[in-house]
Amino acid sequence: MSSANKQSRGAVWFSRLTGEATPIAGYPASVLVADADLAGKRARYIAVVPDPDNRFPRARDGEVGLVEGWQLARAVQELMAADRGSKTKTPIVAVIDVTSQAYGRREEGFGIHQALAGAAGAYAEARLAGHPVIGLIVGKAMSGAFLAHGYQANRLIAIRDPEVMVHAMGKASAARITMRSVDALESLASTIPPMAYDIESYASLGLLWRCLQVAQPDAPSAADIDTVESSLHAALEDILADNSRDLTSRLGAEHRQASSKVRDMLRIQWRASQP
Numbered sequence: 001m002s003s004a005n006k007q008s009r010g011a012v013w014f015s016r017l018t019g020e021a022t023p024i025a026g027y028p029a030s031v032l033v034a035d036a037d038l039a040g041k042r043a044r045y046i047a048v049v050p051d052p053d054n055r056f057p058r059a060r061d062g063e064v065g066l067v068e069g070w071q072l073a074r075a076v077q078e079l080m081a082a083d084r085g086s087k088t089k090t091p092i093v094a095v096i097d098v099t100s101q102a103y104g105r106r107e108e109g110f111g112i113h114q115a116l117a118g119a120a121g122a123y124a125e126a127r128l129a130g131h132p133v134i135g136l137i138v139g140k141a142m143s144g145a146f147l148a149h150g151y152q153a154n155r156l157i158a159i160r161d162p163e164v165m166v167h168a169m170g171k172a173s174a175a176r177i178t179m180r181s182v183d184a185l186e187s188l189a190s191t192i193p194p195m196a197y198d199i200e201s202y203a204s205l206g207l208l209w210r211c212l213q214v215a216q217p218d219a220p221s222a223a224d225i226d227t228v229e230s231s232l233h234a235a236l237e238d239i240l241a242d243n244s245r246d247l248t249s250r251l252g253a254e255h256r257q258a259s260s261k262v263r264d265m266l267r268i269q270w271r272a273s274q275p
Helices: 009-018 066-083 105-109 112-128 143-148 171-178 182-189 199-203 222-242 254-273
Strands: 031-038 041-048 092-098 133-142 155-159 165-167 210-212
Touching (some): 009 041, 009 092, 009 133, 009 222, 041 066, 092 112, 133 143, 133 222, 155 199, 155 222, 165 199, 171 182, 199 210
Parallel strands (some): 041 092, 092 133, 133 165, 155 210
Antiparallel strands (some): 031 041
């Protein structure tokens, strides 16, 4: 398979995890949606994948653009509407491999901030409505694309691999913004975890529920799929047992102590200001 035709990690893992389930029709080629089995229950799997024919050139390599943002929101909102009134809420698995939000004048002009906010808001609304939401990071989780697709999950799971990265922007962009070379940026990141790109540094912030080791992240074996599916099942059970719909579980890590303290102080001040 040529590099031009090679599937993204997100597409590969989506396909393997959904098995023989047919993707739901009516979505653009860049957004895959399918209802498939998760631990004997129906779950909705969602992924953003590259589309070389995307009518927005800035969103052809796995970026989350205008169309992708609104269609992610649609995939989640339609599921919420179908489950409305039901005590049992369908789980959602966001398969995450997104390189960035789409940067472009057209995107800015047509309101990409609203499209991505719509996606993030839909995921948050689903979580608050009782849908167990799990984010599975199999590749890059960069910038506003990650905020729109997966960050609002009850539990985040990542594959431990050099190609799995989480950050606000790419290295070259971050180097320009901070007026450093890429080498200098990497040196600084080795001592400041929030500036690093590797998944171990991200895990140290307490944002991951679990980090998994698989043998073949680009072409997962049956054993790799079993490892991930077992972790998805465990995450689902943990969410249901916890019965919490917020994200406070992410605040316990050593490198989040300042965040926890700020929240506590704000909570104290808020309560003191109430009549």
